[in-house]
Amino acid sequence: MVFMTRPLIGITCDYDMEKQTTKLHRGYYDAIVEAGGLPVLMPNIHEENACKILAFLDGLLLSGGNDVEPAYFGEAPHIKLGFINPCRDSLEINLCRQAMERDIPILGICRGVQLMNIAMGGTIYQDLESQWIAGQLQKHSQLAPDWYGSHEVELDLNSRLFRMLGVKKLRTNSFHHQAIRDLASCFRATAWCGDGVVEGIEALSHTFAVGVQWHPEKMWQKDEKMLGLFEGLVSAAKRRREKEGV
């Protein structure tokens, strides 16, 4: 019965196009449960069904994964572009735009933050190493264990991210060769690595649309403050549900 009162949080999944299997790191699922939500997995099998499910959701978590098709931000594929999944891109761009339109709280993680920005009209670096010209890059594809914070991130003190994480500086893990480039007009950057790479964004006027470039789902069990991101999503979802009176 306790789950009846929990807000329903949809989590997008990865899809192996060769094996035709859906997968999700359980850290996402467990974090939503731990934060007080009821997670529901959204595979990339049938876009129309996923969009129908969205109507029942109180919140949406866009999970990590491969690169986004650059045609969505008007570019040809760079030589260092990695794997892309056309089904997943189409589904998530669509889900993200609809959720933003309905002001459904969204948390984007790694690929998820890039996808949010692209869906709303922004761009990304298709490959940081070959496209970053603003000085020396730090290592963003860490070879340390996945729960380990390998680089520092600094937060804007006047941001939702700061309020959720409770610290001005933190160490995060890093598994990305792409990153936010031009922000969509509805977002602002609120977290940066020391080299200037954007590590977090949030919406200017939506109730809750936040994205981070790192992987808190792999850190929260060892670093408690990382759960704050999932708690932020779940409490925004809860408030929306109470407001909607469902």
Ligand SMILES: [Mn+2]
């Ligand atoms: Mn990074």
